[in-house]
Structures are given as C-alpha cells and as structure tokens.
Amino acid sequence: METSTATADHSRGALSGIRVIDLTQMLAGPFCTQILADHGADVIKIEGLSGDGTRANGPYCEDDALRDFGGYFQSVNRNKRSIAVDLKTAQGLDVVRKLIAQADIVVENFRSGVMERLGLAWEELRELNPRLVYGAVRGFGDPRSGASPYAEWPAYDVVSQAMGGMMGITGPDRETPMKIGPGVGDTVPALMLCIGLLAAVLRARETGEGQFVDVAMTDCVLAMCERIVYQTSYTGVVPTPEGNRHPLLCPFGLFRARDGWASIAVAHDGFWKELAHAIGQPELIADARFATNAARVNHTQQVVEIIEAFTSVRTKAELAECFGGRVPFGPVYTSAEIFDDPHYRVRNMLVDVEQPGSDSRVKIAGVPIKMGSTPGGVHRRAPMLGEHTDEVLFAAGYDADAVARLRESGAIR
Incomplete structure (x- = not known):
C-alpha cells in the first residue's frame, strides 16, 4: 500500500511568515x-526541561530504545520546532519573553491564573508586543470573557463532552450516555481556536493591534451539539440518547451488514425513492406510512426492519455496490479498512514520517484542508525535546556564549 511521505523542507504554505509561540500541552x-504549522506557520513549541507530558504516552515502536516520544506526541506536534526552557527561572522567562516579542501569536492551555503567576499574562505581553494575538483554550474559558463558576476546574475531553451536552444525546438507549470515541472535546475547541486566532491576526495586520482570543472546551462542544438548544427551546423536549437513529430524520443512522455495519442517510424524500428502488421495493414510495420523512419518523422501527432485512444478508462491499452513488452511504470502517481504501491514499491522508529511535517509519493522519495555490502538508516529524533550542535562540539574537551560559545555568536544555 502506498502512502504519502513527509517532505524534507517546509513549503511556503498560506501561513508562511506567521510565527507562533506554542505554550500548550496534551491535545x-x-x-x-x-x-497552523501544517499551513506554513513557524510554530516554536516551548517545553519544560522534562518535556510535554504526552512524550511519555505511547504507543512506541518495538525497536524504539530512545523513546523521546510515541504515537500520541507524533500525531499532534508535527511541523513544529521544540526548545526546552525552565519557566521557573528568571533567565528562562526572559528567553520566552524575547521570543514572544518577535511573534504574531502565543497560544497556551494552562489552567486559569498560571500565566499570570509566571509573569506572562496577556496584559503584560501586549505591552511587550502590541500586535500580539494571545490564544487560550481551557475547559471553562478565561474569566476575561466571562467568569465561569468552574473556571478553576481542570478539564479534559471527557469532561467537556459530558458538560457540553454531547454525551447526553449519545448512547445505545435513553438511560446510557456514552463518550464519543475520538477526543472531540479537545479537537473541536482546537479548530475553533484556530479560526479565532487567524481572524485576530488578520485584524492585527490591518490595525497593528492584537487581542485576546478565548475558547472554552465546553462552549465549543455545546456549539457543535446545536440541535439540543433549539429542540429544547422550540419544543420543551430535553433530548436523550437515540442509539444509532436520528430523532428528526428516517432512515438516518447505522444498519447491520453481514460483516459489520453501514451508515445510510436519507435526508429527503428523493433519496427515499432511490433507496426503495435499490432494495427492490419501489412500492414503498407510495405507501402512506413511508411516503414522507415525517411519516417514516412515526414508523421508524418498521423502516429499520425493512432496510435491515436487505442489508443484514449482504457484506459492506456488496452494499457499497448497491447504494454507492445513489444514496448517502458509507460502511463503518475499521482502521485496517481505512488503510486499504484508495480514497485516503489519493487524498494524502496517510503520511509516513520518521520515528527517532526506530528503524521503521510510522504513519500519521495527513492534512485534511486542501489548498490549491498554497498547499499545506506534513513536512517534518514531531521534534525531539529541545531539538531546536540552539537554532531558535541564535535566530532570536543570542550568540553562542549567551546560549552556553543559559544552558550552564539550567535555564535551557
């Protein structure tokens, strides 16, 4: 199986020329x-002397004796440079301030108050660099935008999924809420923070004035679960888990196949007509119980039984031949099936990168945003801890003697 390979040099992506000081960790x-780095920004990851805690999270390649980082870290820190700085020292803080003075963006996801205690609060940094855009992502947001009663609570993906409403509408039945598999309680806020940062940078380039960009993980999950707000507001109904069905559309969800499951999404009556023909039952089109979406919602169980009588005796591949291109359809893939599907190969979504300490290359997910003139890409693997400390400090104006003194003092690694 062929996959894309990370290139040696960073191409000039759409964000080339933007410098980001990355004080983030975890996901x-x-x-x-x-x-931002995928699309050309120069992202300098500031790590403590022991590194981002996710460096210790696997999985690792079997032959990796170095274990500087594993799959988790590799998958969310590509295209970045790393410097190791002790933020508990005055010299280390001076290094970070000097880098921030030359940057467009600083991003952090510490708990509320940590940056203030370090002397790196937004109010101080904007005096240092008036055009700076400061981005923060926390479980319940920053008090500057609205002081949540939970502002001091630590939060991870499962917390924001729970309190943002996502788990409350996910699960096999009304009494069993369920966590979504991937860490969308982290990654969706990350995407929204990206939008805010880029909007603020555009504004700063027009006016010369930066601003504070605040994202709460719980807020972002709630925004993504938008239907629970309008359903409750319009109808007074509090939505609950619906299993693999949709409360407002039918058929819309998962259906058993002979070798697994497949998704079918009939969003309007035109697709219902196509589906009825595809399963060899065109008479369903004129049946009053199924002729409209509203009628089908009222007879959901019967619709499911009719469709599964067809799908459950056929493989996912056979169903793809039957439904593909006619109605919205997709087999429920395992990762192995994703690795074998030509779609992900031609879309450059499985990328080979070097894994320090191992003789094997590893695969990570590629860049999903495709840009015609300034394409992003995976240009370098995740950095080893402090791999670029000297390079970054020399570019910032430190000479070799100054860097040596910083290292001897323990301020950098």
Missing part, C-alpha cells in the same frame, strides 16, 4: 498549533 492546544 487541544497542540492540535490547534499543529494546524
């Missing part, structure tokens, strides 16, 4: 800054 912050 939400690094995912945000990685998107």
Whole structure:
C-alpha cells in the first residue's frame, strides 16, 4: 500500500511568515498549533526541561530504545520546532519573553491564573508586543470573557463532552450516555481556536493591534451539539440518547451488514425513492406510512426492519455496490479498512514520517484542508525535546556564549 511521505523542507504554505509561540500541552492546544504549522506557520513549541507530558504516552515502536516520544506526541506536534526552557527561572522567562516579542501569536492551555503567576499574562505581553494575538483554550474559558463558576476546574475531553451536552444525546438507549470515541472535546475547541486566532491576526495586520482570543472546551462542544438548544427551546423536549437513529430524520443512522455495519442517510424524500428502488421495493414510495420523512419518523422501527432485512444478508462491499452513488452511504470502517481504501491514499491522508529511535517509519493522519495555490502538508516529524533550542535562540539574537551560559545555568536544555 502506498502512502504519502513527509517532505524534507517546509513549503511556503498560506501561513508562511506567521510565527507562533506554542505554550500548550496534551491535545487541544497542540492540535490547534499543529494546524497552523501544517499551513506554513513557524510554530516554536516551548517545553519544560522534562518535556510535554504526552512524550511519555505511547504507543512506541518495538525497536524504539530512545523513546523521546510515541504515537500520541507524533500525531499532534508535527511541523513544529521544540526548545526546552525552565519557566521557573528568571533567565528562562526572559528567553520566552524575547521570543514572544518577535511573534504574531502565543497560544497556551494552562489552567486559569498560571500565566499570570509566571509573569506572562496577556496584559503584560501586549505591552511587550502590541500586535500580539494571545490564544487560550481551557475547559471553562478565561474569566476575561466571562467568569465561569468552574473556571478553576481542570478539564479534559471527557469532561467537556459530558458538560457540553454531547454525551447526553449519545448512547445505545435513553438511560446510557456514552463518550464519543475520538477526543472531540479537545479537537473541536482546537479548530475553533484556530479560526479565532487567524481572524485576530488578520485584524492585527490591518490595525497593528492584537487581542485576546478565548475558547472554552465546553462552549465549543455545546456549539457543535446545536440541535439540543433549539429542540429544547422550540419544543420543551430535553433530548436523550437515540442509539444509532436520528430523532428528526428516517432512515438516518447505522444498519447491520453481514460483516459489520453501514451508515445510510436519507435526508429527503428523493433519496427515499432511490433507496426503495435499490432494495427492490419501489412500492414503498407510495405507501402512506413511508411516503414522507415525517411519516417514516412515526414508523421508524418498521423502516429499520425493512432496510435491515436487505442489508443484514449482504457484506459492506456488496452494499457499497448497491447504494454507492445513489444514496448517502458509507460502511463503518475499521482502521485496517481505512488503510486499504484508495480514497485516503489519493487524498494524502496517510503520511509516513520518521520515528527517532526506530528503524521503521510510522504513519500519521495527513492534512485534511486542501489548498490549491498554497498547499499545506506534513513536512517534518514531531521534534525531539529541545531539538531546536540552539537554532531558535541564535535566530532570536543570542550568540553562542549567551546560549552556553543559559544552558550552564539550567535555564535551557
């Protein structure tokens, strides 16, 4: 199977010329800054002397004796440069301030108050660099935008999924809420923070004035679950988990196949007509119980039974031959099936990168935003801890003696 390979040099992406100081860790912050890096921004990841905690998270290649980082870190820190700085030292803080003075964006996802205690609060940094855009992503937002009663609570993906309403409408039945598989409680806020940062940078380039961009993970999950707000507001109904069905559309969800599951999404009556013909039952089109979406919603169980009588005796591949291109359809893929599907190969969504410490190359997900004139891409693997410390500091104006003194003092690694 062929896959794309990370290139040696960073191409001139759409964000070339933008410098980002990345003070993030775990998933939400690094995912945000990685998107910027994928599209050409120079992202300098500031790590403590022991590194981002996710460096210790696997999985690792079997032959990796170095173990500087594993799959988790590799997947959300590509295209970045790393410097290792002790923020508990005055010299280390001076290094970070000097880098921020030369930057367009700084991003952090510490708990509320941490940057203030370090002397790196937004109010201080904007005095240092008036055009700076400062981005923060936290579980419940920053008090500057509205002081949540939970502002001091630590939060991760499962917390924002729970409190943002997502788990409350996900699960096999009304009594069983369920976590969404991927960390969307982190990655969706990361995407929204990207939008805010880029809008603010555009504004700063017009006016010379930066601004504070605040994203709460819980807010973003709620925004993504928009239907629970209008359903409750319009009808007074509190939505609950619906299993693999949709409360407002039918058929719309998952259906058993002989070798797994497949999704079918009939969003309007035209697709219902196509589906009825595809399963060899055109008489369903004129049946009053199924002729409209509203009627089908009222007879959901019967619709499901009719469709599964057809799908459950056929493989996913056979169903693709039957439904593909006619109605919205997709087999429920395992990762192995994703690796084998030509779509992801031609779309450059499986990318080979070097794994330090291993003789094997590894695969990570590619860049989903395709730009015609200034394409983004995976240009370099995730950085080793402090791999670019000297390079970044020399470019910032430090000479070799100054860097050596900083290292001897323990301020950098």
